[in-house]
Amino acid sequence: MDAWSTSIPARSSYFCRAPARTGATSPRVGWLIVATDFASEIADLRATLKQITLVSDPEALRARIALLEQEASAPDLWDDVESAQQVTSRLSHAQHELNRLDDLAAAIDDLETLVELAGEEDDADSLAEAEKELLTLRKQLADLEVRTLLSGEYDAREAVVTIRSGAGGVDAADFAEMLLRMYLRWAERNGYPAKVLDTSYAEEAGLKSATFEVKAPFAFGTLSVEAGTHRLVRISPFDNQGRRQTSFAAVEVVPLIEQTDHIEIPDNEIKVDVFRSSGPGGQSVNTTDSAVRLTHLPTGVVVSMQNEKSQIQNRAAAMRVLQSRLLLLKQQEEAAKKKELAGDVKASWGDQMRSYVLQPYQMVKDLRTEHESGNPSAVFDGDINGFIDAGIRWRRQAQLQAESEA
Incomplete structure (x- = not known):
C-alpha cells in the first residue's frame, strides 16, 4: 500500500485509482479524488432519520399494528365490507410506515459498509454507486420528513375532494x-x-x-x-x-x-x-x-x-x-374565532x-x-x-x- 492509500480518512472523503487514458497527450492522472464527505453525509442521514423516528413513534406503530391485526383476524370482519376495508387499509399503511423506517435504517448501514469497502479496495465503481445511493436516500428521507409535518387534527384522515x-x-x-x-x-x-x-x-x-x-x-x-x-x-x-x-x-x-x-x-x-x-x-x-x-x-x-x-x-x-x-x-x-383573537395572520392562501x-x-x-x-x-x-x-x-x-x- 502506497502513501496515497494510507492517507484515506476512515468513513470520509476517498481517493481511488483512475484508469490510464490510452493515447492521452497529457500526463497520466493516477488518482481520482472523490470529494463527497461520506462520513458527514451519513451522519446527516442518521440525524434526519432519528428526528423522523421520534415523530413517527415506532413503538406506537407496532402497538397499532398489533391491534389492527387482531381486528383483521376477527371471523366476522367481512360482515361489514366498508369497515373491513378500512381496517385492512389502515393495517397495510401502518405496516408500510414501520417497514419504511426499518428499511431506511438498514439502507444507511449498507451505504456506510459500501463506502468503507470501496475505500479499502480503491473501487471507483463502488464509490459511484454509493453516490447514487446517497442521493436516493436523501430523497426518500425528504419525502418521509414531509409526513412528520402533518400534525393537524384531521390530517390523518382519508379525503373527499x-x-x-x-x-x-x-x-x-x-x-x-x-x-x-x-x-x-x-x-x-x-x-x-x-x-x-x-x-x-x-x-x-x-x-x-x-x-x-x-x-x-x-x-x-x-x-x-x-x-x-x-x-x-x-x-x-x-x-x-x-x-x-x-x-x-x-x-x-x-x-x-x-x-x-x-x-x-x-x-x-x-x-x-x-x-x-x-x-x-x-x-x-x-x-x-x-x-x-x-x-x-x-x-x-x-x-x-x-x-x-x-x-x-x-x-x-x-x-x-x-x-x-x-x-x-x-x-x-x-379556526376563524382563534384567528380573530390572534389578529391578522400573514401569508394567507389567497x-x-x-x-x-x-x-x-x-x-x-x-x-x-x-x-x-x-x-x-x-x-x-x-x-x-x-x-x-x-x-x-x-x-x-x-x-x-x-x-x-x-
Whole structure:
C-alpha cells in the first residue's frame, strides 16, 4: 500500500485509482479524488432519520399494528365490507410506515459498509454507486420528513375532494376535467385507492363538478394544500379563432367523516331530492331515479351523489360527504374565532394558488410556495408530489410564523 492509500480518512472523503487514458497527450492522472464527505453525509442521514423516528413513534406503530391485526383476524370482519376495508387499509399503511423506517435504517448501514469497502479496495465503481445511493436516500428521507409535518387534527384522515369549474365557460369545464384526471393519476401513481362519487357533466365538454374519495391514511393532510383556485392559461381548443383563454376551477378538500366524530344531523334539517342520473349510462344509470341530492337547510350546503347503483347507496354516500363538509365547516369556524383573537395572520392562501400556463410558455407555478415545473404534461399526468410537499412545508412555516406573532 502506497502513501496515497494510507492517507484515506476512515468513513470520509476517498481517493481511488483512475484508469490510464490510452493515447492521452497529457500526463497520466493516477488518482481520482472523490470529494463527497461520506462520513458527514451519513451522519446527516442518521440525524434526519432519528428526528423522523421520534415523530413517527415506532413503538406506537407496532402497538397499532398489533391491534389492527387482531381486528383483521376477527371471523366476522367481512360482515361489514366498508369497515373491513378500512381496517385492512389502515393495517397495510401502518405496516408500510414501520417497514419504511426499518428499511431506511438498514439502507444507511449498507451505504456506510459500501463506502468503507470501496475505500479499502480503491473501487471507483463502488464509490459511484454509493453516490447514487446517497442521493436516493436523501430523497426518500425528504419525502418521509414531509409526513412528520402533518400534525393537524384531521390530517390523518382519508379525503373527499370536490372540483368545480369556475369562470371561463367551456374551457373552465374542460379544465375541471383535466384536474380530476390529474388527481386520480396522482392517487394511482402513489398507490392510493380513489373512487369517483359524483360527476356533473357540462353541456359542451368537461365537468361542472366532480367529487371523489381518496381512501388512504393522511390523504386529507396531504391533499388539503391543494384546496383553492387553480388557473389555466392556454390557446382555447374551443375557440375557432385560436385565441388565448384564461379559465378557473376550484378545489375543495374535506376530511372523511368517521363514526367517532358524532356529527348528528336532524332529519328536519335535511331536504332530500331524488332524480335521474346524468352522463354515461350503464347498470341502472339513467334508467331510474337513483341519484340523490341532500341540502342542509341551516347552512345551505348541498351534496349530490349519482355514481352508485342504487338510491340507498347514493344517499349513504351523500350523507357521509355532507357530514364531512359540516365537520370541516365547524373546524373553520373554530379556526376563524382563534384567528380573530390572534389578529391578522400573514401569508394567507389567497384566491389563486396555482397557475398552469400552456401559452405563450410552458410553466406550472404555485403562487404561495414559488415551486414550479416546466413540464405541464407531466403535472397533468399526476406528477404533483413536488407541489404538495412544498405546500405542506409552506403551510407549516406559515403556522409557525402565526404562532410566533400571536
